[in-house]
Amino acid sequence: xxxxxxxxxxxxxxxxxxxxxxxxxxxxxxxxxxxxxxxxxxxxxxxxxxxxxxxxxxxxxxxxxxxxxxxxxxxxxxxxxxxxxxxxxxxxxxxxxxxxxxxxxxxxxxxxxxxxxxxxxxxxxxxxxxxxxxxxxxxxxxxxxxxxxxxxxxxxxxxxxxxxxxxxxxxxxxxxxxxxxxxxxxxxxxxxxxxxxxxxxxxxxxxxxxxxxxxxxxxxxxxxxxxxxxxxxxxxxxxxxxxxxxxxxxxxxxxxxxxxxxxxxxxxxxxxxxxxxxxxxxxxxxxxxxxxxxxxxxxxxxxxxxxxxxxxxxxxxxxxxxxxxxxxxxxxxxxxxxxxxxxxxxxxxxxxxxxxxxxxxxxxxxxxxxxxxxxxxxxxxxxxxxxxxxxxxxxxxxxxxxxxxxxxxxxxxxxxxxxxxxxxxxxxxxxxxxxxxxxxxxxxxxxxxxxxxxxxxxxxxxxxxxxxxxxxxxxxxxxxxxxxxxxxxxxxxxxxx
Amino acid sequence: xxxxxxxxxxxxxxxxxxxxxxxxxxxxxxxxxxxxxxxxxxxxxxxxxxxxxxxxxxxxxxxxxxxxxxxxxxxxxxxxxxxxxxxxxxxxxxxxxxxxxxxxxxxxxxxxxxxxxxxxxxxxxxxxxxxxxxxxxxxxxxxxxxxxxxxxxxxxxxxxxxxxxxxxxxxxxxxxxxxxxxxxxxxxxxxxxxxxxxxxxxxxxxxxxxxxxxxxxxxxxxxxxxxxxxxxxxxxxxxxxxxxxxxxxxxxxxxxxxxxxxxxxxxxxxxxxxxxxx
Ligand SMILES: Cc1cc2nc3c(=O)[nH]c(=O)nc-3n(C[C@H](O)[C@H](O)[C@H](O)COP(=O)(O)OP(=O)(O)OC[C@H]3O[C@@H](n4cnc5c(N)ncnc54)[C@H](O)[C@@H]3O)c2cc1C
Ligand SMILES: Cc1cc2nc3c(=O)[nH]c(=O)nc-3n(C[C@H](O)[C@H](O)[C@H](O)COP(=O)(O)OP(=O)(O)OC[C@H]3O[C@@H](n4cnc5c(N)ncnc54)[C@H](O)[C@@H]3O)c2cc1C
Ligand code: SF4
Ligand code: SF4
Ligand code: FES
Numbered sequence: 001x002x003x004x005x006x007x008x009x010x011x012x013x014x015x016x017x018x019x020x021x022x023x024x025x026x027x028x029x030x031x032x033x034x035x036x037x038x039x040x041x042x043x044x045x046x047x048x049x050x051x052x053x054x055x056x057x058x059x060x061x062x063x064x065x066x067x068x069x070x071x072x073x074x075x076x077x078x079x080x081x082x083x084x085x086x087x088x089x090x091x092x093x094x095x096x097x098x099x100x101x102x103x104x105x106x107x108x109x110x111x112x113x114x115x116x117x118x119x120x121x122x123x124x125x126x127x128x129x130x131x132x133x134x135x136x137x138x139x140x141x142x143x144x145x146x147x148x149x150x151x152x153x154x155x156x157x158x159x160x161x162x163x164x165x166x167x168x169x170x171x172x173x174x175x176x177x178x179x180x181x182x183x184x185x186x187x188x189x190x191x192x193x194x195x196x197x198x199x200x201x202x203x204x205x206x207x208x209x210x211x212x213x214x215x216x217x218x219x220x221x222x223x224x225x226x227x228x229x230x231x232x233x234x235x236x237x238x239x240x241x242x243x244x245x246x247x248x249x250x251x252x253x254x255x256x257x258x259x260x261x262x263x264x265x266x267x268x269x270x271x272x273x274x275x276x277x278x279x280x281x282x283x284x285x286x287x288x289x290x291x292x293x294x295x296x297x298x299x300x301x302x303x304x305x306x307x308x309x310x311x312x313x314x315x316x317x318x319x320x321x322x323x324x325x326x327x328x329x330x331x332x333x334x335x336x337x338x339x340x341x342x343x344x345x346x347x348x349x350x351x352x353x354x355x356x357x358x359x360x361x362x363x364x365x366x367x368x369x370x371x372x373x374x375x376x377x378x379x380x381x382x383x384x385x386x387x388x389x390x391x392x393x394x395x396x397x398x399x400x401x402x403x404x405x406x407x408x409x410x411x412x413x414x415x416x417x418x419x420x421x422x423x424x425x426x427x428x429x430x431x432x433x434x435x436x437x438x439x440x441x442x443x444x445x446x447x448x449x450x451x452x453x454x455x456x457x458x459x460x461x462x463x464x465x466x467x468x469x470x471x472x473x474x475x476x477x478x479x480x481x482x483x484x485x486x487x488x489x490x491x492x493x494x495x496x497x
Numbered sequence: 498x499x500x501x502x503x504x505x506x507x508x509x510x511x512x513x514x515x516x517x518x519x520x521x522x523x524x525x526x527x528x529x530x531x532x533x534x535x536x537x538x539x540x541x542x543x544x545x546x547x548x549x550x551x552x553x554x555x556x557x558x559x560x561x562x563x564x565x566x567x568x569x570x571x572x573x574x575x576x577x578x579x580x581x582x583x584x585x586x587x588x589x590x591x592x593x594x595x596x597x598x599x600x601x602x603x604x605x606x607x608x609x610x611x612x613x614x615x616x617x618x619x620x621x622x623x624x625x626x627x628x629x630x631x632x633x634x635x636x637x638x639x640x641x642x643x644x645x646x647x648x649x650x651x652x653x654x655x656x657x658x659x660x661x662x663x664x665x666x667x668x669x670x671x672x673x674x675x676x677x678x679x680x681x682x683x684x685x686x687x688x689x690x691x692x693x694x695x696x697x698x699x700x701x702x703x704x705x706x707x708x709x710x711x712x713x714x715x716x717x718x719x720x721x722x723x724x725x726x727x728x729x730x731x732x733x734x735x736x737x738x739x740x741x742x743x744x745x746x747x748x749x750x751x752x753x754x755x756x757x758x759x760x761x762x763x764x765x766x767x768x769x770x771x772x773x774x775x
Contacts (some may be wrong), residue, residue, distance in 0.1 A: 200715050202541075202581045203535060210717075237584035241715065245520045263603035266717040270729060277722060277729065277748055279755040286718035292541065294712070302565055303540040303712075304759035429715065429733070 007161040008077055011088045012070065014068060017465050030131075034138040035064040046328050049214045052355055053117070058098070061148045066093035068140045071130050071213075076142060079128035079478045082108045086125060086142055102153035103160065105146060110186045111476060113154060113221045114208060116147025118318075118351045119473050140473040154224055161231050163432045165192035169443055172486060173198060173256040175242040175412055175430060177205020179472045180262030180463025183479030184486075188230040190259070191487045196256075200429075203293060206264055208472070211285070212295040213322050215329070216352070218444040240319040240336065248459070257493070258486045261445065262479060263428030265464035266427040270420055271314070275372030279379040280306055284315070284323045284421035307308065310334045310418025312383060314369055315421035321353065324361050332417070335361050340388050340401040345354040366390075366401065370410065372418065383415050426465050434459065444468045451485030452478060460485050502555055504575050508634035510562040512571050513547075513603055519554030521546070521584050527612035528706070528738055529577040531556070532669040532714040534581035535569055543711045543733070546585060546611035559608030559637065565763045580581045581747075586736045588703070594677035595620040597722075599671055599701070600646070601627040601664050601692050603684025607638050609706055610683045617681075618645040625671050626650070629664035629684070664688055665695045667767045677701050680743060686750050693741035703741035707732045710753060723749050747772030 011017065016308050038054040039045070039120040045052050056064070068090045076086045085104055107113045114382040119125075120313065126132060126139035153159050172188050174181045181416035188195045204210045205222045230236070248259065268283035270276055283388040287305070290296040296305035311327040312318050316339035337356070339346065346353060357363070366388045373382040387409045390399035426443040438446040438455035440463070445454050452460045462478025464470060503515035507681055521531060522581045530545045548557035550665040563566045573579070590613050598617050602610040607628055618624050624645065630636045636658055651659025652667040662666065664684070670676060672695075680703040682692035689705045696703040709721040709732045717733035723732055724745035730736065 035585060142766065200583065201713065202583070239581050240520070241583065241586075244524065244585060245583070246524060250524070266715065266719070268719045272729065277724060277752065281750060283719040286720045289712055289718050295538075301538045301540075302763065304756045304763070306755070306759075377754070379755075427716065471524075 001200070003376065008074060008083075008085050008088070011085060012072075014346075017070060017088075017091055018093070020094060022068060026069055029067055029069055030135060032063065032067045034067065034143050035060045037141075037144055042355075042360070045215065047323070048358040049329060051218055052215050055151055056144055056148050058096075058152075059236055061093050061098075061145060064141050064145060064465065065090045067131075068094070068345075069130060070175055072249070075133060076129045076140070079124040079126070081471075081473045083125065083363040084108050084125075084146075090140065090142075090145055093149065098152040099156065099158060105149060106160070108165045109473075110183050110254075110480070111118055111225055111472075112146050113150035113203060113225070114179070114217060115143075115473050115476075116143050116150055117217050117221075118212060118471075119143055120471060122350045124408070124473070139461060159224075159228065161228055162186070162190055164190050167194065167233070169194055170490060171196070171254075171256045172258045172260070172295040172490075173242070173251055174260045175261065175267050176200075176262040176264055176463075176465075177204040177236065178262055178264050178463060179208060180264075180475035180479040181206065181260065181464075182225070183328060183476035184260040184462070184483045185234045185479075185485030186229055186232065186273060187317060187480050188486060189229065189234050190488050192484065193490070194335070195233070195259065195265050196235040196237060198237050198242050200239070200241040202237055202238050203295065203467075204238065206211075206262075210289045211319065211322065213288065213292055213326055213491060215325070216322065243429050245432075246476070248434060252458075258490060259392065259460065260479065260482050260486060261430050261459060261461040261465060262456075262463040262475065263422040263427045263465045265428045265469045267425040268420070269423045269425060271369065271422060273369060273371055275374065275380070276420070278374040278380040279292045279378050280308065280374075281372060281418040281420065284313070284319045287323055287419045288326065290321070291330070297330055305330075306417060308332055308415070308417045310413075311339050311419065312336050312369070312413065312415045313421055313424070314338050316341065316348060316365075317423075318348045318352060320419075320421035321348045321356050323421050325352075325356055325359060327417065327419065328359055329359060336364055336413075337361060338364045338369060338385060341398065342390060345398050350474060357435045368401070368403070369418075373412075380415060380418055382412050383418060384410055384412050388409050389428075407456065420469060424469055425467055442468055450481075451488065452482035453485055458489070460489075498580060501573060501575050501577050501579065504573070507559070507637040510571070511635070513558055513571070513676060514558045515555050517554060517711045518581060518582050518584075520555045521582065522554050522556050523551045523621070524590035525556060525585040527550050527592065527616040528587065528609075528696045528712075529585030530737065531558070531582050531584030532586060532711065533558075533570070533579060535566065535573070539569070539580070540566055541581075541714070542584070543708070543714055545706070547608040547611050559605060561605035562701045565767045566761050568764065568767060575731045578771050582618075583714070584737075585711055588735075590616065590660065592616045592620050597623040597625065597676060599625050599627065599668060599680040599696075601629070601668050601680065601682045601684070603629045603664050603688040603692075604631075604635055605637065606684030606706075607636075607642065610681065611638055611641055613681055613683075614642060622679075624646050625677075627652060627671070628659075628668040629653070629688070631655065642730055653754065663691070665691050668692060668695050672696070672699050672701070680704070684748065686753060687731065689741065689744075690746040690750075691746075697742055702704065704738050705741040705744065706737045707739060707744070707749065708737070708753075709749065710755060724753070735768055738756055741768050
């Protein structure tokens with residue numbers, strides 16, 4: 001981390017930066033109001049699948065950039081898992097050099113248009129901003145600015161394709177095309193490797209495609225990034241399950257010298273309560289996959305999805321928010337979140353919770369389902385919920401929800417669609433096809449934290465398959481770190497032989 | 498893209514397809530299946546690999562027309578291309594020398610049964626196959642099954658071919674006559690349910706291959722979940738074969754009907770477009 005701190009401060013000494021700092025008094029800067037992201041009207045957007053956030057204008061971006069103090073100790077950067085030089089890119093925006101800002105971000109973040117949209121900024125960069133920490137004022141809108149910069153570059157038609165080293169004709173395989181795999185593939189291509197990304201589904205992008213809905217992250221944005229990677233020479237193979245279609249052994253025989261496994265945490269968890277297998281009860285993965293990947297709500301696509309008027313979504317994470325807002329958009333009269341803790345403990349991004357509230361989503365916090373009931377055809381029609389209260393903090397430091405007792409602590413709600421979004425487990429296909437791979441008790445792959453190397457020499461891993469469910473930016477950070485680890489391994493391998 | 502190399506109708510509603518799929522052909526084993534998506538707007542449906550040729554790089558599927566996607570596939574011809582074919586999925590069948598094995602296949606269930614019959618025979622078992630269908634046209638792959646079985650019994654509901662009666666009658670006949678060490682029953686859910694109730698009476702360990710609704714086939718969605726011995730299992734990654742006596746058949750059949758209204762509507766619409774095209 002030391003050299004990162006150095007690199008961030010070094011930029012700060014440049015003359016233009018120093019002049020820019022002097023061009024406006026700190027007091028003036030801090031008296032400016034934080035920019036507001038223009039949004040579609042709640043009553044309009046909850047009926048369409050167009051992106052909720054419309055993006056800030058150039059003027060708004062420059063105005064917001066003026067707020068940033070270009071701190072001597074830019075604490076914001078410590079909150080960014082990939083160490084973006086935040087003040088450097090913001091100051092470029094202040095001068096109107098938007099493409100310059102984009103190139104600063106792209107030094108450390110391969111998918112800025114994605115992260116600007118989906119990072120939980122309020123827990124990362126923006127949490128650590130001087131404004132939040134010391135001034136008790138709204139943080140610099142780092143996420144909005146990052147998104148603006150990336151969108152500006154994409155729309156400018158001058159998107160830069162990262163330079164790649166001379167091809168070294170050595171083959172590396174990337175397993176899974178989520179953010180971890182894409183980030184690893186991008187860096188490996190830059191190092192000059194012949195990279196193939198293998199993806200089990202028919203689309204590239206992992207959760208970015210099948211999970212996160214278009215109203216939050218349009219597919220087109222992900223596709224542009226993938227197209228750029230193709231231009232860098234990365235090959236993509238869809239409909240290919242490593243460990244099934246071909247084994248690691250087969251791929252080694254085919255000349256692949258190293259592997260990056262970014263296979264994600266794809267296995268949905270259920271609660272194992274009575275009636276959970278009735279029709280009309282989905283995992284969030286199934287619901288979102290049908291709608292996002294298979295386009296089930298479009299008449300001209302074949303895949304069906306059950307529609308509901310009274311929809312209950314169980315859970316309080318991003319997945320739950322995405323599911324409940326999707327259900328609302330598909331015509332639910334009542335779309336409810338049922339979450340066993342309180343609003344404060346909700347793991348979802350704050351912006352998504354606010355958006356959901358504005359869109360008319362009901363929040364039944366401190367409630368937990370205990371049983372489902374169905375009509376004679378087996379379609380769910382009622383659920384029983386248990387009221388909860390918060391007890392002592394548990395190991396994670398959050399107060400543990402405990403069932404309330406007595407009269408009225410359980411009651412029934414009419415529902416015709418239930419979406420269970422209580423978490424996922426690591427996808428077991430890769431681990432079960434590599435016998436010697438060291439795993440944790442939770443089914444995640446054990447890696448060296450520096451190099452991301454697993455217990456098998458030529459297998460590296462990162463993202464949700466290592467962390468068991470995290471964020472896009474952490475997955476990407478892992479992918480990049482692993483690419484560096486693979487590069488080191490490949491270089492040393494040649495030196496030895 | 499996977500090219501259709503060969504297509505052959507077994508009956509009006511059942512056809513065999515030989516597809517180009519070199520990697521799958523190499524790694525597939527008896528019991529495996531693939532997920533197929535015909536075109537950009539198509540749904541993903543599971544189909545068992547009923548045969549394969551690793552030299553030629555082809556796999557064989559036998560498909561019955563039941564709804565939109567299967568109907569559309571049956572309308573495709575040699576030379577046409579299928580957009581997505583992914584696999585092999587599921588666990589391969591556990592094969593060992595049990596002694597005498599009774600293999601009961603109903604309708605298109607005979608297709609997934611064929612590779613299992615071949616493997617069981619190759620492992621030294623005595624294989625007695627019972628093929629059942631509503632009527633003569635629905636008896637498929639008889640010659641192929643016969644080539645790898647010690648005996649084949651044909652049952653039709655209407656008596657138009659073989660013996661008249663349900664698959665269970667054919668199974669009873671064998672069980673009454675000789676000692677059966679193991680049974681495999683594959684076909685429509687209702688047939689598997691009653692087939693396994695029959696073997697249960699005689700305590701013959703029985704495997705079934707479940708054909709639930711699926712989306713991804715990789716364990717990601719849970720659409721395929723069933724209760725096995727009171728525990729929720731995913732057919733695509735935990736199966737598709739299970740101990741028949743542990744399956745909650747009624748729940749499974751209920752879940753298979755989840756989209757009946759939507760599917761029916763889609764099929765009607767498809768038939769109309771075909772009519773117009775003619
Ligand atoms: C609905 C939803 C909303 C979310 N919202 C946010 C958010 O707002 N912000 C945020 O930061 N995070 C969010 N997350 C979490 C974030 O998406 C994940 O942490 C991240 O995608 C993990 O990336 P990954 O590359 O490890 O895995 P994934 O994105 O899961 O990708 C793994 C890929 O590997 C493929 N694969 C698996 N096994 C194989 C195999 N054997 N061979 C070939 N391919 C294989 C899978 O099909 C999949 O495409 C959300 C998650 C969900 C589900
Ligand atoms: C592991 C596995 C292996 C399979 N192997 C084969 C095979 O080798 N050959 C073959 O023809 N079929 C096989 N099936 C069944 C096949 O997947 C379905 O017939 C197909 O999905 C139907 O799609 P459709 O769009 O044509 O019909 P849909 O419109 O989806 O359904 C039409 C009607 O068929 C019923 N139906 C839906 N799904 C199934 C199902 N899974 N099984 C039986 N009836 C169903 C519906 O209730 C509905 O009434 C297999 C299924 C599984 C899970
Ligand atoms: S990548 Fe995420 S954490 Fe880092 S600066 Fe951008 S929004 Fe903040
Ligand atoms: S901490 Fe806040 S104000 Fe300071 S440099 Fe970072 S973004 Fe700007
Ligand atoms: S088909 Fe999705 S989990 Fe089995």
